[in-house]
Amino acid sequence: MTKTGLDPVVPAPAVVLVTGPSGAGRSTAINALEDLGFEVIDNLPLSLLPRLLDGPPPTRPLALGVDVRNRDFSTAALIDTIDRLTGKGELTAQVLYMDAAEEELVRRYSETRRRHPLAPAGSPLEGIAAERALLVPVRARADVLIDTTGLSPHDAKVEVEQWFGAGDGRKLGVTLHSFSYKRGLPRGMDIVMDCRFLQNPHWVERLRKLDGRNPEVAAYVAADPRFSAFFEQVKGLADLLLPAHRDEGKAHLSIGFGCTGGKHRSVTMTEKLAEALAQDGWHVSKRHRELERRAAEENKGTAV
Structure with a gap:
């Protein structure tokens, strides 16, 4: 929001x-x-x-x-x-x-x-x-x-x-980004997390063409034994840092999640953390760089 x-x-x-x-x-x-x-x-x-x-x-x-x-x-x-x-x-x-x-x-x-x-x-x-x-x-x-x-x-x-847009400095806008390390880090990131250690849906044929917003893909990523601990640590870090940045008067914080293709694991993490932070009342927006790029290329290809 x-x-x-x-x-x-x-x-x-x-x-x-x-x-x-x-x-x-x-x-x-x-x-x-x-x-x-x-x-x-x-x-x-x-x-x-x-x-x-x-x-x-x-x-x-x-x-x-x-x-x-x-x-x-x-x-x-x-x-x-x-x-x-x-x-x-x-x-x-x-x-x-x-x-x-x-x-x-x-x-x-x-x-x-x-x-x-x-x-x-x-x-x-x-x-x-x-x-x-x-x-x-x-x-x-x-x-x-x-x-x-x-x-x-x-x-x-x-x-x-x-x-x-925060105006009085008491509100903090949070943007969560998913991206592929193959295309480099997005510009302007304050914090970057590497998701490449999680099990990769790319190697499961039925999941390969889907992305991390799909419930089946998200469930596969979350089934990695290391996922829960990783997510809890990231959420705990956000719970610590966001109020501190807000109280310091910062208007915006960008957090990035990267994986190999920017399609599955990083997208799932971005979606899951965005939902959790929004439930806590933070103003959250999401950017899926590689998904947006593919969508733009498909639209360009189908334009008359």
Whole structure:
């Protein structure tokens, strides 16, 4: 369950400065924050920000979108803005930096056939490289960094909601991931557990084409003599860590479960822990990376 709104009036309004390279998801983040109840001001000239910040305190959370297309943009001016935000004691300010790998940004520009703002007459790669170099000092000042490489706009929006949807800091969003070690660790994991020691349904012909959400597969995985102790230890660790992270003010925690194919054992563990944590009242979401990837490939193959 994910909270989808913020109280319209808060005693200490939050200010979130949203920035990052063009094409990395800044607009998606701005839209997500607006849906969460933030008042959004996008592409405001940096020279006008001091007047805004020195005015009456906002009555609801404020999101400010800034990128290289802003009038009078410079790295120094943006750093100065960040210093102003973080130096105002009456405001709780954070910098949200949306990023993506260079090859991902090139792919996105190629798909949309847009010109990069820093290289309108050149190749997107030239503009992307120049912009990433320009923003290095800003990236280093980020409070929250979301890497959207491989994420759909929907997935990027969910990431923003998980960081900022808790609002008052007393709620913690938990995302549980299943994945295949063959494809590497998912980005942004706080805790990773290896499930490859459990008996593998892949070697049972009737279970091979099913996944860990299937009751028969889940029962097979749970029948491993080591499963119960493993699950109890993981659940006990979660019971210890989740309240501690919540009390520390953290908005989101990601826990990953990996196995060889990311289809059976890790999926079963993710499903079982998600159910247990939801029953305890935690806000839990699930991501099955390999299952989502296969579903996307099948949909692409059947599209007309």
